[in-house]
Amino acid sequence: MGVKQVKVDVNELTVGMFVSGLDRPWTQTPFPLQGFYIRDLSEIKELKVHCNHVYIDVIKGSPPVKTNLKRLSQKAASREKAARAARGNKVTDVAPLRIRRDVYTEIQPIEKEIGQAKALHQQVYSAVGTVLSQINVDHQQVPIKETKRAASAMVDSVLRSPDAFTWLSRVREKDEYTYSHAVRSAVWAILFGRHIGLPKPELDVLAMGVLLKDIGKTKLPRQLIEKSERTQVEQEAYEKFVEYGIEILRKLPDVKPRVTSVIKTHCERVNGSGFPSHLRGDKIPLLGKIAGIVTYYDETTNPRNENPLSPSKAVSHLYEARGIEFQEDLVVEFIRAIGLYPTGTLVELNTGEVGVVVEQNFERRLKPKVMVVLDAVKEHLDEPVLVDLAKLDKERQTKLDSGKYLPSEVDSIEIAQDLQPGSYEIDIAYIRDHYIDSKGSSGLLSKLKNKFF
Numbered sequence: 300m301g302v303k304q305v306k307v308d309v310n311e312l313t314v315g316m317f318v319s320g321l322d323r324p325w326t327q328t329p330f331p332l333q334g335f336y337i338r339d340l341s342e343i344k345e346l347k348v349h350c351n352h353v354y355i356d357v358i359k360g361s362p363p364v365k366t367n368l369k370r371l372s373q374k375a376a377s378r379e380k381a382a383r384a385a386r387g388n389k390v391t392d393v394a395p396l397r398i399r400r401d402v403y404t405e406i407q408p409i410e411k412e413i414g415q416a417k418a419l420h421q422q423v424y425s426a427v428g429t430v431l432s433q434i435n436v437d438h439q440q441v442p443i444k445e446t447k448r449a450a451s452a453m454v455d456s457v458l459r460s461p462d463a464f465t466w467l468s469r470v471r472e473k474d475e476y477t478y479s480h481a482v483r484s485a486v487w488a489i490l491f492g493r494h495i496g497l498p499k500p501e502l503d504v505l506a507m508g509v510l511l512k513d514i515g516k517t518k519l520p521r522q523l524i525e526k527s528e529r530t531q532v533e534q535e536a537y538e539k540f541v542e543y544g545i546e547i548l549r550k551l552p553d554v555k556p557r558v559t560s561v562i563k564t565h566c567e568r569v570n571g572s573g574f575p576s577h578l579r580g581d582k583i584p585l586l587g588k589i590a591g592i593v594t595y596y597d598e599t600t601n602p603r604n605e606n607p608l609s610p611s612k613a614v615s616h617l618y619e620a621r622g623i624e625f626q627e628d629l630v631v632e633f634i635r636a637i638g639l640y641p642t643g644t645l646v647e648l649n650t651g652e653v654g655v656v657v658e659q660n661f662e663r664r665l666k667p668k669v670m671v672v673l674d675a676v677k678e679h680l681d682e683p684v685l686v687d688l689a690k691l692d693k694e695r696q697t698k699l700d701s702g703k704y705l706p707s708e709v710d711s712i713e714i715a716q717d718l719q720p721g722s723y724e725i726d727i728a729y730i731r732d733h734y735i736d737s738k739g740s741s742g743l744l745s746k747l748k749n750k751f752f
Contacts, residue, residue, distance in 0.1 A: 304354040309347045312337060317360030318346070318353050329631075334639070334665060336360055338619075393569060393580045396628040399496025406661070407459040416456050420482075423449045427510055428478050443551050450485070450506040454499065457489040476603050477513055483601065485509040487593040487637065494636035505586045508561025512590060515544030515562075527604045538574045541566055557586070565590035568624040592617070592625050592633050600720075609717040611639045638664035640717055643727060648686075649715040651675030655727055657734045660689045665714065670730055673723060683730075688712060 304319055312318075316337050321328060328349045334356070337343060346353060426446040488509045492502045516524055519540055523529070529537060544562045548554045564587025567573035569580050573591070583591075599613040608616070614634055621630040640646055644656045646669060654671035666689035674680055691712050698704045720727070 305357055306352055307355050308352050309350050312343050312346060313361060315361035317356040319356040320354030322350050322352050393626050402496035403458050403493050412459050419452050419456055423453055423482055427481050443553050447507055450510055451503045454489055454502045454506050458493055480597055481510050481513060484593045484597045487596060488589055491589055491633050491636045495632055504557045508558045509590050512562050512565050514547055515540035518543040525603060541575050560584055561586050561590050565594055569626050570623055588626055588629055592629060607720050609719050610641055610644050611717050614639060640667060640714060645718040645722055645725060646714045647716050647718055649713045653723060655730050663689050666692055670734060672725060677723060
């Protein structure tokens with residue numbers, strides 16, 4: 300299932316093609332992904348503004364065809380109009396997102412941060428768990444200060460090394476859905492906030508609000524929380540958890556009103572379809588909008604009772620909701636922040652091999668480091684292999700630039716697709732633990748081998 304790229308003039312682009320490369324760096328364009336499907340005419344127009352030609356993946360998307368572009372445009376515009384009418388009107392009453400690039404430029408190596416992040420991860424879990432368990436016992440004894448300290452320290456850790464805390468929150472813990480969902484969502488929120496340059500005090504408020512966003516669910520029956528399909532009456536009862544959470548926090552000391560605001564607005568949607576107040580546009584504060592996006596993303600990739608979506612499919616769903624339920628430029632920047640294949644994602648390469656993304660390349664999101672554990676026929680390798688896709692791509696380009704090789708003579712290794720968690724029964728938690736514990740150690744492969752064989 301190799302990737303086949305074809306160079307195409309921008310005037311020949313059609314809806315349904317998968318753009319895998321540009322004639323200029325991705326960072327010089329507004330496109331959200333290093334690889335995306337063309338879904339409407341506006342994206343073709345935008346490509347024409349920035350590029351003369353692009354490269355399309357004919358395996359993933361539609362191949363080039365000779366088409367009457369005017370006729371195609373009319374048909375595509377009609378389809379797009381009908382689709383948007385079905386999903387709801389696009390929201391325009393929001394101010395553009397102000398992004399501060401390069402605020403957090405220094406990244407601590409994962410091996411230096413992981414020890415501290417591990418200890419902190421347990422503190423965060425403990426703090427959130429204690430708060431949730433104590434709410435119904437004694438409001439005066441809820442350890443909110445400990446959660447506040449843990450949230451701030453968590454922000455510091457993610458600012459220093461985004462990969463370390465992401466790894467630790469990636470694997471879902473059994474019977475701790477509410478806790479693990481809160482922690483994972485907070486990690487996504489901090490990564491996002493870090494990407495757009497939010498100041499540290501803002502990140503502290505955001506982390507605290509996301510960690511406590513589901514506190515009101517302690518007032519709901521367990522059966523109602525866990526039910527995957529609810530009647531209208533049940534849904535209305537479920538949605539009251541936001542109001543319950545606000546009531547709880549108002550009785551607690553040391554909770555800033557802005558933290559309460561995150562909890563109050565994280566279920567609102569910019570087109571007014573959210574709850575509890577059906578706020579629209581910029582009536583939803585920025586941190587509330589961010590909390591809504593990260594909650595949606597984590598609930599999609601880690602649902603309570605249903606099969607999880609792979610990260611790329613979750614991102615695709617989120618991208619479809621841009622400008623409708625979620626502010627468009629926020630969605631675009633969130634995708635840029637986490638990439639298509641976050642750390643811990645199970646992926647299949649175009650060689651057929653299967654591995655786990657173990658470390659990000661923040662300059663080239665589609666070229667992370669992957670620990671390959673299955674061969675092309677899905678058998679365990681004798682020794683798992685660490686593959687640096689960015690390094691391999693650089694070496695390939697060097698060979699091509701030398702003029703001694705044709706493109707067909709130099710293999711290109713790419714991520715073909717990401718897989719649903721649990722595929723092939725690969726123990727991602729074990730790979731996580733031993734990769735971060737043994738990074739830089741010659742004993743990594745032998746430890747992995749002992750586990751798998």
